[in-house]
Amino acid sequence: MNHFMCYLKLFGVLLLRIPEIRDYVVNKLNYILNPRSIAVVGASRSPSKIGHQVVRNLLDSGYKGKIFPVNPKADEILGLKCYPTVSAIPDDVDLVIIAVPAPLVKNAVIDCANKKVNGMAIITAGFSEVGNKEEEDEIVKIAREHEIPIIGPNIVGLLNSTYRMNASFAQDLPYSGKIALISQSGALIIGLIGWTWLYKVGLSKVISIGNKADVDFSELIVYLTEHDPETNTIAIYMEGTDAGPELVEACKRAAGKKPIIILKSGFSKRGELATMSHTGSLAGSARIYKAAFMQSYVIQAEDLFDLYDKALALSLQPPAMSDNILVITNGGGAGVLATDAAEKYGIPLSDTPPDLAEKMKNYMPPFGSTKNPIDLTGQANEEWYYGSIVEAVKHSEVSGVIVIYCHTAITDPAKIATKIAEASKIAREYKKPIVACFIGGKEVEDAADWLKEQGVPTYPVPSRTVRAMAALREYGKIIERANLRKKKP
Numbered sequence: 096m097n098h099f100m101c102y103l104k105l106f107g108v109l110l111l112r113i114p115e116i117r118d119y120v121v122n123k124l125n126y127i128l129n130p131r132s133i134a135v136v137g138a139s140r141s142p143s144k145i146g147h148q149v150v151r152n153l154l155d156s157g158y159k160g161k162i163f164p165v166n167p168k169a170d171e172i173l174g175l176k177c178y179p180t181v182s183a184i185p186d187d188v189d190l191v192i193i194a195v196p197a198p199l200v201k202n203a204v205i206d207c208a209n210k211k212v213n214g215m216a217i218i219t220a221g222f223s224e225v226g227n228k229e230e231e232d233e234i235v236k237i238a239r240e241h242e243i244p245i246i247g248p249n250i251v252g253l254l255n256s257t258y259r260m261n262a263s264f265a266q267d268l269p270y271s272g273k274i275a276l277i278s279q280s281g282a283l284i285i286g287l288i289g290w291t292w293l294y295k296v297g298l299s300k301v302i303s304i305g306n307k308a309d310v311d312f313s314e315l316i317v318y319l320t321e322h323d324p325e326t327n328t329i330a331i332y333m334e335g336t337d338a339g340p341e342l343v344e345a346c347k348r349a350a351g352k353k354p355i356i357i358l359k360s361g362f363s364k365r366g367e368l369a370t371m372s373h374t375g376s377l378a379g380s381a382r383i384y385k386a387a388f389m390q391s392y393v394i395q396a397e398d399l400f401d402l403y404d405k406a407l408a409l410s411l412q413p414p415a416m417s418d419n420i421l422v423i424t425n426g427g428g429a430g431v432l433a434t435d436a437a438e439k440y441g442i443p444l445s446d447t448p449p450d451l452a453e454k455m456k457n458y459m460p461p462f463g464s465t466k467n468p469i470d471l472t473g474q475a476n477e478e479w480y481y482g483s484i485v486e487a488v489k490h491s492e493v494s495g496v497i498v499i500y501c502h503t504a505i506t507d508p509a510k511i512a513t514k515i516a517e518a519s520k521i522a523r524e525y526k527k528p529i530v531a532c533f534i535g536g537k538e539v540e541d542a543a544d545w546l547k548e549q550g551v552p553t554y555p556v557p558s559r560t561v562r563a564m565a566a567l568r569e570y571g572k573i574i575e576r577a578n579l580r581k582k583k584p
């Protein structure tokens with residue numbers, strides 16, 4: 096498909112298509128993502144089957160709502176009474192997870208429509224991603240006629256760490272936090288949940304969206320930004336969309352309220368083909384997506400690390416409201432690497448304001464450097480870190496601080512982390528972001544993990560640290576642009 100056709104299909108701008116974000120979907124997402132009761136259609140008696148695992152995960156995750164297994168061949172699953180159909184359940188049902196083979200899904204959807212459930216999430220594969228668009232369309236038609244949103248098909252399920260709900264066949268709930276993760280790839284979701292524990296990246300909700308035959312990114316974005324207090328940042332893995340105008344509209348609605356970071360894949364020739372057979376989506380041209388993201392206040396991620404690094408920073412720290420970022424380090428080399436990265440990622444360092452440079456001399460030996468990056472030298476102790484960070488954040492011309500620590504034999508990383516965490520509380524009072532880079536072995540990694548738990552995004556290399564700060568600056572600019580837009584008559 097040439098670029099012009101791709102533009103038309105994805106973003107429909109020249110056709111002047113009015114974006115349609117359905118209110119009933121946004122309203123019902125509250126029941127789907129925070130359900131009071133869940134039915135599992137295809138709750139198998141066999142522990143190796145997906146439907147069985149979903150019921151087990153609901154129980155193991157500590158879900159407090161009602162669980163109704165549905166299987167016409169069973170009386171009981173994992174100690175829970177089993178129902179032959181959804182309509183046989185005597186209670187109201189908010190969410191139905193469907194995990195029966197594709198040929199059985201349509202009847203299950205009709206049953207859910209008769210029961211007037213609030214929403215469905217279809218795990219089953221075998222629809223548009225393998226060319227079976229007709230059946231997918233029929234299912235969606237039924238659901239839309241009854242105003243019951245469908246998430247999927249071809250998904251892992253839904254997870255909510257606040258309500259301790261693992262309605263999926265992912266192995267575990269994620270490490271808890273304020274980032275909502277939406278992903279078109281289910282397998283990536285499962286892997287990325289593992290990363291949340293490894294890298295202390297806290298998620299509020301995990302939404303596997305798969306073929307997105309009905310509910311699309313736009314409706315989820317509107318729900319998460321306008322109705323979900325548990326979420327302050329939205330991270331998205333996207334393969335493609337044919338609802339470009341809706342996506343742009345939703346992102347514009349979110350601008351300045353909650354940051355949205357998108358990792359878009361499928362830009363290579365073969366990647367485009369892989370996208371089509373994975374989730375049946377149109378991958379589209381990189382240039383068109385990038386332009387649309389820029390126009391709609393989206394922060395773009397380059398890879399999975401970048402997606403999580405930026406989301407972590409944005410979920411834990413305030414935005415940087417000017418370009419004046421100060422780097423404080425105990426290692427000259429790490430400082431140089433940070434300086435190079437700052438230029439690369441669009442936040443080039445400028446000189447330390449002279450009055451601040453003078454104050455910084457109190458926190459370094461005579462051979463330290465007060466230039467930006469500020470080099471406290473290898474002798475730096477935790478008090479110097481604390482003092483220099485606090486002086487920096489109090490200064491009106493500094494809008495954010497990157498703190499770098501390289502392990503030395505004369506410092507205890509845990510003590511350094513403690514003082515950085517204390518200084519970050521002062522930074523918060525001044526609404527200035529702090530990100531940290533901890534370089535070293537296991538002891539340093541433990542201190543870095545602790546620091547993240549205290550709300551300071553911490554990374555193992557200067558480039559990733561600086562890129563995270565650049566995202567905080569980018570979000571600062573987005574807020575300014577969004578405010579300007581609001582002021583325009």
Ligand code: ACO
Nearest residue numbers: 137139140144145166194195196219220249250251281282
């Ligand atoms: N209502 C409810 N349950 C029913 C019905 C019905 N009408 N009819 C049959 N069942 C029961 C079955 O009897 C069975 O229970 P049992 O084992 O106790 O007899 C249970 O439902 C499951 O049915 P099966 O035919 O055994 O189906 P199976 O579990 O093998 O497969 C599944 C179903 C998992 C949905 C499969 O079709 C599928 O789509 N798998 C792929 C899922 C996937 O990969 N999704 C994308 C994730 S993203 C990623 O890449 C990780």
